[in-house]
Amino acid sequence: MIHVPERIGIIGGSGIYDIAGLTNKRWEKVTSPFGEPSSELLFGELDGHNIVFLPRHGRGHRIPPTEINFHANIDVLKRVGVTDVISVSAVGSLREDLPPGTFVIVDQFIDRTFARNKSFFGTGLVAHVSMAYPVCKRLGDHIEMAAKEANIPIVRGGTYLVMEGPQFSSLAESNLYRTWGCDVIGMTNMPEAKLAREAELCYATVAMVTDYDCWHPDHEHVTVGQIIKILAENADKAKTLVKHVIPKVRTDALADACSCRSALEFALITAPEVRDAAMIEKLDAIAGRVLKGKP
Template sequence: MAQASIGIIGGSGVYDIAGLENKRWQRVESAFGEPSDELLLGELNGIKLAFLPRHGRGHRIPPSEINFRANIDALKRAGVSDVISVSAVGSLREGLPPGTFVIVDQFIDRTFAREKSFFGTGLVAHVSMAHPVCHRLGDHLEAAARSAGIPVVRGGTYLVMEGPQFSSLAESELYRGWGCDVIGMTNMPEAKLAREAELCYATVGMVTDYDCWHPNHDDVTVEQIIGVLLSNADKARTLVQQAVPRLGHDATAGACGCRSVLQHALITAPEARDPALVARLQAVAGRVLK
């Protein structure tokens, strides 16, 4: 299959990428089951790109049923090295109104019903999540957003809840008390798996509304939220168009530390490793399993 260097994972409202040339949908087999959808492959400004709708086209898959492992594995198999994740989020701060894009730098993972690692019995690995996103990608995304006139905030903590229900008022206030800035349902374990796969990964949280803590929350209508969602999707496409050339011509990308995190992460002795799991991990971790 054709190889891509940049991957885009689209969240709610973002189901395609405008401006792609030579585009085609292509199925990618994963050792971890079915990805959310085929990959939309194409070129943007001459740079090869792979787009994956996280919920599938038509928004078929709820957050807890997304096969995050297959999604990341499929992108790695397609040759992707940089991943931009865009996600609809609720705001936990007055200063982050609907329409704001937040370039997230931290997560709190409150999910509990998802497979969170490629590794397991027969091949154990531990990677650092102290700084869970790629600072280099964040720099490019911030510059692209400001260039496009998109309201953007650099830095913020994303509380990832299990869903599919939204949080209670007590939970919303708890998360605010923890210092969280936005809340959503989809970036964990996505970020953890991207780190295990040695992919540079960054998240853009697209604020659609204030979470239920806000005193005016009950006045917000579904129509208003959908309007913001669609507007955010348009801005996300613009952001991608601005960011991809910057990423594609970044001469420092190859030296990024994200691409070597498995170097000292494997704990299981070579002679004790499960051959079946080793074979399954060839796309994700083949660099250190040779």
């Protein structure tokens, strides 16, 4: 793995990439042993800080949730030196007091996806990482502070129910998830958050509410047109939030000590003498620190 300067990764829709002041912009194809990522990466500098944008659904939103190559996306970000990932995601609200336009700093997930491979590891090299606290509190603190400075209304804490999609929920499902105490619902943050943890990346989600799902009596039918309208309204706020949070993350003196960056320290279970050599090579970027003693 080639070592490059640390960068902050932003995963989300194309609407947040046109940030005023972003310089030295270039789209670059980065290859991964896990296949094709969603898109080329957009490299740039914001007030002297290195950042990388990755369109989760590809440029032009051409990839549905289930077909996103989450493995390749996380791998290429790690491969180019990203240490912190801010995920910006559109979600539906499961609470009356989280109306469309609200931003939520998610702190928990319930994973209801069923058609996705959820780990970089497997037969030949088994690992188990903790997901008790699936997002980075340190990043969440920076996001919260940046939102307050920018006068962007944001809610700290919430449970994100990740469904398979691409269809929206049935009314019965939506009501069930509300009884579980879930706050927002979407299709994209799993296995993204799990893979980021396995890659020892600090990861946080900013969930942007676009609708009330279908449980709300005044909003029974979610339409793509409604969601696109709210997404457009949220874009400027999201770009402002990113601009304010980047310097806070890049100048954090406590970052190197964050537990996210040592998530694999005691996670590998397979005895060294029987580990699959091909898997070890494939995981050079993701797990090279523990597999080959790379810093």
